[in-house]
Amino acid sequence: MSDRVEDKHRESAAALELLSAEKITHRSRQAREAFVSEGLMLALPLAFPGVTSPIPADESHITAFASDGDHTIYGGTSVAHGGEHAHGFATMLHGVTGASVDFGPIPGATNVTAITCLPDAIVFAANGPAGARLVTHAPLPVPFDMIQEWFITLPGYRDLGEPFVGETLVDLVPCGGDALLLATETRLLHFNLGSCRTKELAACPNAGAILKLDETHFAGICSDGRFWRYDSCEGTVQMSEPFAGDWQSAKPQWSESACRPGASILLADAAGMLYELDAQLTPTGRKVCAPFAPVLTLATTPDGRVFGFCGEGIARLFVCESAGTALQCRDLGVAVSTVAARRYGYQFGAALTGRDGFLVFGEADNLGHLWLYFPRYLAGSDELSV
Amino acid sequence: MLSNIQTHWHPFDAVPASDSCWAVATGPDGAVYAAACCEYRPGGTVMLMRFDPESGCFVPVLDLARAVDDLPESGRASQCKIHYSLLASRREPILYMATHVSAPPLGRAAYSAWTDWHAPHAFRGAALAAWDVRSGETLWWETLYPREGCRCMCLDEERGLIYSISYPRDHLFVFDLATRRSRDLGRIGSVNAQALVLDSRGRVWTTSDAGHLVCYDPARDRLIHTPTRLPHAPAPQTGWHSVLYDAIADPCEPSIWAVAWNAGPRMVRLWLDEGEWGRAEDLGPLTQPVSPAFPISSGLDHVGGLTFGPDGMLYYVAARWGEALKDAPPLSDGTPRDRQAELWRWDPATGEREPLATLDRPEATSHYISRGALAANGDLFFAACLTPAPVGCFRISGLFPDAPQPLEPELRRWG
Numbered sequence: 001m002s003d004r005v006e007d008k009h010r011e012s013a014a015a016l017e018l019l020s021a022e023k024i025t026h027r028s029r030q031a032r033e034a035f036v037s038e039g040l041m042l043a044l045p046l047a048f049p050g051v052t053s054p055i056p057a058d059e060s061h062i063t064a065f066a067s068d069g070d071h072t073i074y075g076g077t078s079v080a081h082g083g084e085h086a087h088g089f090a091t092m093l094h095g096v097t098g099a100s101v102d103f104g105p106i107p108g109a110t111n112v113t114a115i116t117c118l119p120d121a122i123v124f125a126a127n128g129p130a131g132a133r134l135v136t137h138a139p140l141p142v143p144f145d146m147i148q149e150w151f152i153t154l155p156g157y158r159d160l161g162e163p164f165v166g167e168t169l170v171d172l173v174p175c176g177g178d179a180l181l182l183a184t185e186t187r188l189l190h191f192n193l194g195s196c197r198t199k200e201l202a203a204c205p206n207a208g209a210i211l212k213l214d215e216t217h218f219a220g221i222c223s224d225g226r227f228w229r230y231d232s233c234e235g236t237v238q239m240s241e242p243f244a245g246d247w248q249s250a251k252p253q254w255s256e257s258a259c260r261p262g263a264s265i266l267l268a269d270a271a272g273m274l275y276e277l278d279a280q281l282t283p284t285g286r287k288v289c290a291p292f293a294p295v296l297t298l299a300t301t302p303d304g305r306v307f308g309f310c311g312e313g314i315a316r317l318f319v320c321e322s323a324g325t326a327l328q329c330r331d332l333g334v335a336v337s338t339v340a341a342r343r344y345g346y347q348f349g350a351a352l353t354g355r356d357g358f359l360v361f362g363e364a365d366n367l368g369h370l371w372l373y374f375p376r377y378l379a380g381s382d383e384l385s386v
Numbered sequence: 387m388l389s390n391i392q393t394h395w396h397p398f399d400a401v402p403a404s405d406s407c408w409a410v411a412t413g414p415d416g417a418v419y420a421a422a423c424c425e426y427r428p429g430g431t432v433m434l435m436r437f438d439p440e441s442g443c444f445v446p447v448l449d450l451a452r453a454v455d456d457l458p459e460s461g462r463a464s465q466c467k468i469h470y471s472l473l474a475s476r477r478e479p480i481l482y483m484a485t486h487v488s489a490p491p492l493g494r495a496a497y498s499a500w501t502d503w504h505a506p507h508a509f510r511g512a513a514l515a516a517w518d519v520r521s522g523e524t525l526w527w528e529t530l531y532p533r534e535g536c537r538c539m540c541l542d543e544e545r546g547l548i549y550s551i552s553y554p555r556d557h558l559f560v561f562d563l564a565t566r567r568s569r570d571l572g573r574i575g576s577v578n579a580q581a582l583v584l585d586s587r588g589r590v591w592t593t594s595d596a597g598h599l600v601c602y603d604p605a606r607d608r609l610i611h612t613p614t615r616l617p618h619a620p621a622p623q624t625g626w627h628s629v630l631y632d633a634i635a636d637p638c639e640p641s642i643w644a645v646a647w648n649a650g651p652r653m654v655r656l657w658l659d660e661g662e663w664g665r666a667e668d669l670g671p672l673t674q675p676v677s678p679a680f681p682i683s684s685g686l687d688h689v690g691g692l693t694f695g696p697d698g699m700l701y702y703v704a705a706r707w708g709e710a711l712k713d714a715p716p717l718s719d720g721t722p723r724d725r726q727a728e729l730w731r732w733d734p735a736t737g738e739r740e741p742l743a744t745l746d747r748p749e750a751t752s753h754y755i756s757r758g759a760l761a762a763n764g765d766l767f768f769a770a771c772l773t774p775a776p777v778g779c780f781r782i783s784g785l786f787p788d789a790p791q792p793l794e795p796e797l798r799r800w801g
Contacts, residue, residue: 030496030498031498031500033498034498034501035500057572057573057609057611058572058608058609080572081570081571081572081608081609082572082608082609083608292504311503311504313503313533313555314500314503314554314555316504334501334503342576342595342626343575343576344554344576346555346573365573366572366574367573367575367594
């Protein structure tokens with residue numbers, strides 16, 4: 001053994017000697033510090049606990065969320081190794097509920113990328129070997145009382161129009177009237193819900209997630225860095241000059257803006273850089289790097305803080321917030337839930353802002369859980385931090 | 387207690403820093419091998435040991451970190467231990483072994499597989515090595531998966547496959563011995579089961595966090611969470627954390643004997659070929675009762691070392707402790723006499739059991755026995771996990787005076 005290694009061993013032994021009397025305490029502290037260090041996370045199984053089985057493990061990677069006016073959360077899953085069908089589900093958290101209801105496998109679908117809630121239907125962007133489809137399911141009314149007795153009916157899925165053969169749906173949003181705006185991996189489409197007819201709006205490489213700017217304006221970023229903007233009143237799509245960043249190797253992520261009209265928006269590129277844009281998508285010049293790349297999900301609290309997960313293999317929760325005139329990102333640790341389910345969370349594929357400002361993250365892993373995050377309360381100062 | 391048996395303590399004196407031993411196995415040459423792990427020492431590395439009957443000592447035969455080209459000078463978390471991942475080929479003179487993560491990198495006081503996942507000093511990954519017991523040569527090695535350690539492993543030699551469970555992400559992997567490629571079959575849960583077992587159809591089984599049997603069927607290429615559950619204490623446990631700890635195939639019947647890694651471990655007999663998803667037969671608790679109001683540690687309330695003798699009896703080692711110590715940290719030093727390991731014999735035909743001996747380690751506690759092995763001369767070996775260094779193995783002689791020599795011990799297919 002070399003002298004250098006011997007020296008290192010001596011240093012290490014000395015370090016350990018200091019710790020030996022408190023070895024277990026030290027290991028406990030180390031374990032605590034690895035995991036979410038601010039706020040509280042709870043993981044809920046995709047089941048009605050004690051009543052139903054969760055969605056099969058390899059069919060339960062949560063990849064899409066939406067919520068309706070009752071704050072029922074609708075989710076869509078994707079399959080992993082061995083899994084056969086994507087699923088849709090509904091999760092109810094408020095009132096005498098506290099359960100997820102599996103709508104069952106979506107025939108022919110292996111990947112749900114987006115969901116939107118219409119007054120009388122939940123629409124899933126469902127992709128599979130035979131192409132992309134729009135699939136609907138009836139909304140799930142609150143089933144009376146999920147402690148005493150409950151009444152649930154599942155009418156099943158219904159296809160909306162013909163499949164988009166050879167295409168992959170990426171996102172969809174209602175865009176006024178009786179229409180949906182669809183983004184596929186190659187183009188933007190206008191879909192009429194009454195006639196089920198589709199009209200191409202623009203060719204757009206990897207149009208990505210759709211950002212709703214207001215009731216009639218929508219935007220996104222192509223994989224070549226150009227922003228697209230769709231005006232649903234005019235029926236026009238405009239393209240910007242390319243915006244510098246890495247938009248190729250991972251899906252760009254937007255922070256939500258709908259809950260804070262006029263507020264700034266964050267856009268994450270594949271390298272984990274978060275760019276701040278104003279409500280007109282003009283860069284403000286502020287940017288900050290997430291602790292790790294890629295950024296997997298982003299969600300915004302009503303006070304403007306943006307939380308997300310980043311990193312491969314074992315993702316970490318982080319928060320992006322203003323620090324004086326700059327943006328800063330803080331690494332908050334690995335997801336863990338010890339109240340409700342006892343589970344580590346490693347990969348996440350969807351996020352939304354829940355009622356009253358807590359956040360909901362969808363775990364994109366085998367036996368995916370729905371994770372609730374209650375951020376630390378900020379009362380205008382850090383005085384509550386104890 | 388039988389008067390004609392003797393217990394012997396064999397510390398790994400040649401590896402004075404060894405602070406845990408999780409793997410002991412009979413090799414294809416009939417010799418007994420064990421892993422001298424150094425997981426508390428920063429930069430510590432594991433040494434494969436072989437018991438030399440003539441000298442009565444374990445002697446080092448393989449510096450695994452050197453063999454897999456990952457020495458502590460790398461600055462990464464070191465190749466410090468072999469967990470339940472020491473397997474003997476039944477066809478070739480080969481021992482397969484895989485490394486696990488625990489020890490801090492050289493110069494650092496601590497390492498967390500979660501905190502340091504993205505760090506430059508993260509563990510390089512579990513190394514799987516094939517070692518020739520005759521020549522002492524490492525035939526080949528591969529990294530099973532980056533950054534993660536190998537918690538446990540099993541060998542399906544008929545199909546040329548090695549299955550393993552990674553730590554900390556708890557994924558099941560399959561390694562093809564022909565192509566030497568590893569394939570991720572998906573995450574199981576969070577607790578991380580300590581054993582994988584095989585049935586007669588080549589299906590591999592372990593357990594979920596909730597104690598359900600989880601089955602991977604190569605024919606379907608799918609990991610299934612089954613409705614079959616391992617038994618657990620009726621109150622207050624729910625089945626959570628009832629994950630497989632140690633398991634041994636019955637030499638006569640198509641079944642597997644097992645215990646869970648949970649307080650109040652129970653003897654379980656798994657009939658995996660019955661029905662679609664097998665049957666778990668609850669044969670009752672193996673350790674002393676504790677108050678359901680006290681959260682006793684599975685590091686104290688423990689059973690391991692399941693081993694069949696040539697007499698067809700099942701041997702295992704159960705912890706026994708003084709009531710005053712039940713709430714003391716189980717892994718700390720001190721007052722070892724109140725935490726002991728007791729060797730038991732279970733008659734599979736009648737279900738009767740009897741204590742045979744106390745495994746008495748001088749000056750230290752010995753209650754946590756990980757695995758057992760039967761040597762060709764009929765001696766039983768049990769690996770003792772707990773510090774102080776050096777750790778080692780117990781050897782029990784005189785149990786089978788009438789057995790024909792040499793024996794041909796059944797080689798374990800899982801760690």
